Amino acid sequence: MKSSQPYILGDSQRAARRLEVQDAHFAAVSEQLLDDLALMPADRVVEFGCGAGSFSKRVLRRLGEGGVLIGVDSSEGLLHQAKALCENLGPARFEPVLADIAKLGSWLEGADVVTARTMLHHIPMVEFLLGRLRARLKPGTRIGFLEPDFRTPLGRLAYLEATGRPELAPLSMWGTAINQLYLANHISPAVGATLAQTLSMAGYRNVRSAWVETRSDALTVENMLMFYDEVGPRLDSLGIMSFGEIARQCRLLRELPTENLPPAWGIFRVACEA
Numbered sequence: 117m118k119s120s121q122p123y124i125l126g127d128s129q130r131a132a133r134r135l136e137v138q139d140a141h142f143a144a145v146s147e148q149l150l151d152d153l154a155l156m157p158a159d160r161v162v163e164f165g166c167g168a169g170s171f172s173k174r175v176l177r178r179l180g181e182g183g184v185l186i187g188v189d190s191s192e193g194l195l196h197q198a199k200a201l202c203e204n205l206g207p208a209r210f211e212p213v214l215a216d217i218a219k220l221g222s223w224l225e226g227a228d229v230v231t232a233r234t235m236l237h238h239i240p241m242v243e244f245l246l247g248r249l250r251a252r253l254k255p256g257t258r259i260g261f262l263e264p265d266f267r268t269p270l271g272r273l274a275y276l277e278a279t280g281r282p283e284l285a286p287l288s289m290w291g292t293a294i295n296q297l298y299l300a301n302h303i304s305p306a307v308g309a310t311l312a313q314t315l316s317m318a319g320y321r322n323v324r325s326a327w328v329e330t331r332s333d334a335l336t337v338e339n340m341l342m343f344y345d346e347v348g349p350r351l352d353s354l355g356i357m358s359f360g361e362i363a364r365q366c367r368l369l370r371e372l373p374t375e376n377l378p379p380a381w382g383i384f385r386v387a388c389e390a
């Protein structure tokens with residue numbers, strides 16, 4: 117079984133911009149997760165898949181003197197950008213670590229908190245990792261994850277399209293493309309839906325789970341366009357969507373009025389203790 121693979125989205129400056137757009141999109145739910153984690157100034161926090169550092173910045177703002185954030189990512193390009201963004205932000209220290217989180221290295225030692233935003237679904241069969249993670253943590257370690265949901269909103273989108281809003285089709289096409297890309301890479305786009313149950317089964321305590329939908333607006337559409345821009349060649353080569361169809365979908369997205377759009381994403385927020 118493959119434990120990890122290259123990050124299937126991009127790691128360029130443009131990918132970092134997409135993650136920044138995503139951060140604005142997930143601002144409220146990110147802060148709620150950090151409230152759940154009850155961060156204390158001197159905590160040692162380990163962040164899985166910190167990417168270009170936009171969630172890391174939010175964590176660091178809540179830490180103080182003696183606090184440390186270990187940002188672990190397998191993409192050198194994104195980690196480099198995280199370093200530039202997060203160094204010298206305040207009293208707490210940022211330590212970037214280039215590693216595959218599936219291997220649970222020595223960087224995990226002494227963690228008071230383990231967190232990740234929109235990351236777990238990039239790990240094939242992440243349930244194994246979550247079980248092994250609990251075995252490595254000291255009891256009481258606080259855990260918090262945000263995982264996106266690209267599937268459940270498709271039910272409402274399909275209903276709306278069938279009842280007089282055909283212009284919403286590019287939102288569902290995008291949802292289909294991202295789901296199919298993940299499935300073609302043997303990763304599950306729906307890890308969040310079963311995350312609370314997985315953590316309970318692995319013996320984590322006090323598991324709390326919430327689901328919220330995220331608004332659809334001009335930022336959402338920008339994010340979708342960037343997705344096509346980054347992974348277009350892979351969508352084409354995997355037979356998920358041809359270049360011609362991608363160009364058509366991008367045009368339809370650009371033409372879509374951004375007022376009054378129904379959500380195309382949800383997000384699961386799950387917290388517990390080891």
Ligand SMILES: C[S@@+](CC[C@H](N)C(=O)[O-])C[C@H]1O[C@@H](n2cnc3c(N)ncnc32)[C@H](O)[C@@H]1O
Pocket residue numbers: 120121122123135139164165166167168169170171188189190191194215216217218232233234235238239
């Ligand atoms: C969708 S991005 C999220 C980035 C960041 N958490 C945020 O919310 O802005 C997923 C991140 O996970 C990283 N990643 C994917 N697989 C990984 C692995 N096996 N080990 C470490 N990092 C990984 C990618 O490089 C990428 O930075």
